[in-house]
Amino acid sequence: MPRLVTAEHPSETDLLNLATGREPGEATVAAREHVDGGCRLCARRLHDLSHLVSAVKEEHAFDAILESEVVPELPRQAMGRTLPFVRPNARVSVEDIYRLSQAAEKPAELILQAARAGADELAAALRSLDRKPYRGFALLYAAQKADKLVAEDPNKALTLARLLCEEAATLQAANSKERISTPAPRQAVQAEAALLESQALLQKGEAKAAREAVKPARGFFGESGDLGFGAALCDYYEGAAASFQRDYAFAEKLLKRSLAVFTEFGQDHLIGRAEAALGTLLGNKGDFERSLPHFDRALNALDAVSESQRITMAHNNRATTFMRLGRFDEARATFAKALNLARRNSQSSHVFFIRTGLAELDFCRGRYQRALQAFREIVRDSNPLASERLLVLARLFAAECLARLGNFGSMCHEIESLRKNRQENPFGPSPALGELFMCLDQGMLDADLIAHVREYLQDEENGVKRSYRPLRLAG
Amino acid sequence: MTEQRKRFAPAELPLPARPVWNWEELNAKFRPRLIAAGVIRFGLTQDDCEDAAQTVFLKVLAMNPRVRDPKAYLRAAFLNQCNNVIEARERRRGRESALTDHLAATLIDPAAERVKTVSAVTSAYKQIDPKCRQVIKSYCVEDMTLAETAEKSGYSPKTVWKRIQECLKRMRACLAS
Numbered sequence: 196m197p198r199l200v201t202a203e204h205p206s207e208t209d210l211l212n213l214a215t216g217r218e219p220g221e222a223t224v225a226a227r228e229h230v231d232g233g234c235r236l237c238a239r240r241l242h243d244l245s246h247l248v249s250a251v252k253e254e255h256a257f258d259a260i261l262e263s264e265v266v267p268e269l270p271r272q273a274m275g276r277t278l279p280f281v282r283p284n285a286r287v288s289v290e291d292i293y294r295l296s297q298a299a300e301k302p303a304e305l306i307l308q309a310a311r312a313g314a315d316e317l318a319a320a321l322r323s324l325d326r327k328p329y330r331g332f333a334l335l336y337a338a339q340k341a342d343k344l345v346a347e348d349p350n351k352a353l354t355l356a357r358l359l360c361e362e363a364a365t366l367q368a369a370n371s372k373e374r375i376s377t378p379a380p381r382q383a384v385q386a387e388a389a390l391l392e393s394q395a396l397l398q399k400g401e402a403k404a405a406r407e408a409v410k411p412a413r414g415f416f417g418e419s420g421d422l423g424f425g426a427a428l429c430d431y432y433e434g435a436a437a438s439f440q441r442d443y444a445f446a447e448k449l450l451k452r453s454l455a456v457f458t459e460f461g462q463d464h465l466i467g468r469a470e471a472a473l474g475t476l477l478g479n480k481g482d483f484e485r486s487l488p489h490f491d492r493a494l495n496a497l498d499a500v501s502e503s504q505r506i507t508m509a510h511n512n513r514a515t516t517f518m519r520l521g522r523f524d525e526a527r528a529t530f531a532k533a534l535n536l537a538r539r540n541s542q543s544s545h546v547f548f549i550r551t552g553l554a555e556l557d558f559c560r561g562r563y564q565r566a567l568q569a570f571r572e573i574v575r576d577s578n579p580l581a582s583e584r585l586l587v588l589a590r591l592f593a594a595e596c597l598a599r600l601g602n603f604g605s606m607c608h609e610i611e612s613l614r615k616n617r618q619e620n621p622f623g624p625s626p627a628l629g630e631l632f633m634c635l636d637q638g639m640l641d642a643d644l645i646a647h648v649r650e651y652l653q654d655e656e657n658g659v660k661r662s663y664r665p666l667r668l669a670g
Numbered sequence: 671m672t673e674q675r676k677r678f679a680p681a682e683l684p685l686p687a688r689p690v691w692n693w694e695e696l697n698a699k700f701r702p703r704l705i706a707a708g709v710i711r712f713g714l715t716q717d718d719c720e721d722a723a724q725t726v727f728l729k730v731l732a733m734n735p736r737v738r739d740p741k742a743y744l745r746a747a748f749l750n751q752c753n754n755v756i757e758a759r760e761r762r763r764g765r766e767s768a769l770t771d772h773l774a775a776t777l778i779d780p781a782a783e784r785v786k787t788v789s790a791v792t793s794a795y796k797q798i799d800p801k802c803r804q805v806i807k808s809y810c811v812e813d814m815t816l817a818e819t820a821e822k823s824g825y826s827p828k829t830v831w832k833r834i835q836e837c838l839k840r841m842r843a844c845l846a847s
Contacts, residue, residue, distance in 0.1 A: 207835065215810055247842055248810050253711075253784055254791035255811045260707040261745065267706045269716055289701070289727045293693055296731045332731075339735040378728045422729060422750040424743070428736075458796045459789060461742025466796075498738075 204237055205229050207244075214244035292378045299332030306337040307344055310355040317355065321362055331366045331379030334359050338387035342394060349398035356392035360385050369419040386415035386425060393432050397439060405436035427456030431469055438476045441657075446476055467496030471509045478512055479657050483519045490516065507536045507545045511552060518556050526556055547577065551585055558592055567596035583621045584656055587613070591649040598642035610635050610645075626663045627651045639667050691740050700741060701727065704748050711788075712752055712781045722751040749789045756782045794844035802837040805830055 205213075205226035212223050219227075230237050260267060302324060309320035324330040338359050345352040362384075369380035389412035397405035409429050416425030434449030454469040474489030490513035497506050514529035530553050537545040554569030570593040577586055590613055597606040614632045617623045627648040634640045647666045654661065701723050708719035726747040730740050737743045760779050795803050801823060808819040809830075820827040 208831070211810075211834075211838075215813065217813065243842060244838070247838060247845065250787045250791050250845060251806060251810050251841075254788045254795075255807060257707050257711050257788045260710060261700070261703045263703065266702045267710060269706055269709050289697060289724060289731075292728060292731055293697070296734060335732060336735055339733075379732055383732050420725070422726070422747045422754075424729075424733065424747065455793065459793045460746040461739050461792075461796065462737060464738050465736075 204234065207240075210237065210241050211244055211248075213241060214248045287378070295329045295378070296332045296336075299329035299336055302327070302329065302333040303336035303340055306333065306355075307341060310337075310341070310344060310351050311347070314354070317358065321358065331363075331381075331384065334362055334366070334384045335379045335387055338384060338391050341391050345391070345394045345398050349395040352395035352398070353392060356388045356395060359391070360388040363388065380419050382415040382419035383425075386412045386419065389415065390428060390432055393436065397432075397436050402436045402440040406433055406440070409433040409436070423456050424460055427453040427460075427465075430456075431465070431472070434469075435472055438472065438479070441479075443476060443480050447473065450476065463496045464498055464502055467493045467498075467502065467509075468505060470496060471505060471512070474509070474516070475512050478516050478519075481519075481657070481659070483516045486516050487513065487520075503536060503540045504542055504545070507533050507540070507542055508548075510536065511545065511549050514549075514556075515552050518552065518559060521559075523556060523560055527553075530556065547573070547585075551589060554589070555592065558596065563596040563599045567593055567600065570596065583619075587620055587622055588649065588652060588656070591645060591652070595642055595645040595649060598640075598645055603640075606645075607635060607640065610640065622652050622655070625652065625655070626665075630663075630665050630668050634667050691734075696740055696744070697727070700744065704744065708748065708752050712756065712785055714752060714755060714781070718755050719752075722748055722755055725751055746789065746792070749785050749792075753782060753785045753789075756785065790845050791841070794841040797844055798837050798840055802833050805833050806837050806841075809834055 205222070209222045209226035212220075213226050213230075217223065226237075226241075230241055302320075305323075306317070306320045309316040324333055327333070338356065341352055341355055344355065363381050366379070366381040366384060367377050369377050369382045389408055393405045393408035393412070396402075396408055409432050412432075413426065413429045416429065419425070430449040430453035434446045434453060437443075437446035437449060440446075450469055450473045454466065454473065457465040457469055470489045470493035474486040474493060477483075477486035477489065490509050493509045494506065494513070497509065499506060510529055510533035514526045514533060517523070517526035517529060530549055534546065534549045534553070536542075537549055550569065550573050554566050554573060557563075557566035557569060570589045573589050574586060574593070590609060594606050594609040594613075597603075597609060610631060613620065613628075614635070617628065617632075620628070622628055631640070631644065631648045634644055644666050651661075651663055704723050704726075705716065705719040708714045708722060709716055714722075726744050729747055730737055730743050733743070756779055760782070798806075805819055805823050805825070808814045808822055809816070814822065816827045816830055820830045823830060825833065
C-alpha cells in the first residue's frame with residue numbers, strides 16, 4: 196500500500212524537467228524522490244507529462260525523416276513470403292498513373308462545359324471518353340469539380356451526378372482485398388457522384404433527400420478502401436444537410452467529426468469550410484458566444500482568392516453574430532468588410548444578405564429612419580432569386596420602423612399590402628400573421644405587436660419550434 | 671496622365687485556381703522518405719511500406735481536385751494505411767498463433783500505438799499557435815533551457831513558460847480525445 200506523502204508537491208516545471216529527462220538538478224532530484232515516495236497524484240501528473248513528451252518526440256522523429264536531406268539507409272530486407280519475381284510487377288508506376296490523371300483534367304472540364312450546355316452535349320462528351328485510358332479519372336474529377344455547377348444550376352448538376360454514376364458502372368472495381376488499390380475505381384466515382392447529387396439536392400432545398408444521397412456515398416467510399424478522408428467528406432455534406440433540416444445536434448456531431456479528419460489531413464480550405472459551417476450552425480441555434488471562434492478560425496483557414504464566396508459569407512455571419520451579441524461597432528466594421536468583398540467579386544446574392552444585415556443593425560441601434568430606408572431599398576431592389584421569407588421579414592421591419600417613427604398611416608398600408616399577398620407569403624398560414632391582420636382591422640396595431648410577430652417568424656425561420664402566444668387577442 | 675490612369679485602374683482579380691503540385695518533389699523526394707519513416711519508426715517491412723506509399727499516392731491522385739496540400743494529405747493517409755497494415759498483421763498473427771480473438775485484441779502492438787500517437791500529435795499541433803508549437807519543440811525535443819527557448823522565440827522566459835503550460839494543457843486535451 197503506498198504510504199501517505201505530506202511534503203509539498205513538486206512544481207509543474209520540475210515534473211516537466213523530469214519527464215523530458217533533463218540533467219538532474221536539486222529540484223529534479225527532489226521531485227523524483229517525492230514521486231518515488233508514493234505520491235499518487237504526482238505520479239499521475241508525471242505519467243501524463245511523460246506520455247505527452249514522448250508523443251511529441253515520436254512525432255518529431257517521424258517528421259525528421261520526412262524532412263531529412265538524405266533518405267536514411269534502410270536495413271536489408273529479408274526474403275518475403277512472396278516469390279521475388281512476382282513483386283516487381285505488382286505495382287503500376289505511380290508516374291504513369293500521374294500522367295493519366297493529368298490527361299484527365301481537361302476532359303473533366305469539358306464534361307462540365309457540356310453539362311452546362313445540355314443533355315446532348317453531355318452525352319457526346321461522355322461518349323468521347325470511351326476506350327480512353329484516363330476515363331475513370333475524368334469522370335472522378337468531373338464529379339469533384341462540379342460544385343460550381345451546383346451553385347449555377349442545381350438541376351444540371353443533379354443530371355450530371357446521375358449520369359456519372361451510371362457511366363462509372365463499367366469501370367474497374369476497387370480491389371480492397373489486394374495489397375494495392377485500383378486507380379480511380381468504380382466505387383470512388385460513384386461515391387463522388389453521390390456527394391454531388393447530395394449537394395445539388397441541398398441547393399434545391401431538398402435537405403432530406405440530400406441526406407439520403409450521402410448514405411450510398413459512405414458505402415462506396417468504404418468499398419474503395421477509403422483511409423478516412425472520404426468518410427469525412429460524407430460527414431461534412433450530411434452535416435450541412437442536417438443543419439439545413441435544423442437537426443442541429445446531429446449536424447454538429449457530424450461537422451465536428453469531419454473537422455477533426457480535415458485537421459488530421461491538413462487541408463486548410465476544408466477546415467475553413469467545416470469551421471464556417473459549425474459557426475453558422477451555432478449562430479442559428481442562438482449560441483453566439485460559441486459561434487464566434489469558429490468564424491475566426493474559418494477566416495484564418497480559408498484562402499482569400501479561391502474561397503472568396505465562403506469568406507464573404509463567413510464575414511457576414513460573423514457580423515450577424517456580433518450584432519446579436521450587441522457589439523454593434525464590430526458588427527458594422529465586419530459587415531462593411533463583407534460588403535466590400537461581395538461587391539468586388541460581383542456576388543450579388545451575398546450583397547442581398549449583407550444589406551439586410553446592415554439594415555437590421557441600424558434598426559437595433561434605434562436608427563429607424565436609416566433602417567426604414569434600407570429595408571425599403573432591399574424590397575425594391577430584390578431579384579427573383581432573393582429569399583421570399585427574408586423579404587417578408589424586411590417588410591415587417593419596415594412597418595415596425597414606421598410605427599416607431601409615429602407614421603401609423605404608412606405602417607397600416609405596409610401591413611395591408613402584406614395581407615393582400617398572403618397567398619404567396621411563405622409565412623402565410625402562420626397564426627402570428629393571423630393576429631397581425633386581425634389587429635389591423637380592429638385598430639389595435641402598434642410597434643410592439645409587429646415586433647412580437649416578427650420575432651416569432653424569425654425564430655420559425657431559424658428552426659426554433661415554439662407555439663405562438665397571441666399578444667393582443669389572448670383569450 | 672496615362673501613368674496616373676494606370677495606377678487607378680481596377681486591379682484585375684486573379685482567377686481562382688488550385689495550386690499546382692510539385693509532383694517531382696512529391697514522387698522523387700517525399701515518397702522514399704515516407705517509406706523510410708514507415709520502416710524505421712514503425713518497424714514495417716519495406717514491401718509493406720512501398721505498398722502503403724503506392725496506395726496513398728493513388729488516393730491523393732484520385733482526390734486531386736479536393737486536395738490543396740498534398741504533402742499533408744499523403745502524410746496522414748500514409749499513417750492511416752500503416753495502421754491498417756499493422757492491424758492486418760496483428761489479425762494474421764492472432765490466427766496463426768491460434769489465439770482467441772479476445773486475447774489477440776488485448777495484445778496491442780507498440781507500432782500501432784506509435785502510429786496513432788504521431789497522428790494525434792499532428793492533429794493537436796494543428797490546433798495550437800505555430801509559435802507555441804515551436805516553443806514546445808525547442809523545450810521538449812531539442813532540450814533547450816527556458817532561457818534559450820525564450821531567446822529563440824523572442825518571448826520573455828515567463829511568457830515561454832506560460833505558453834508551454836497552455837499548449838501542453840491543450841495538447842493533453844487533444845490527445846485524450
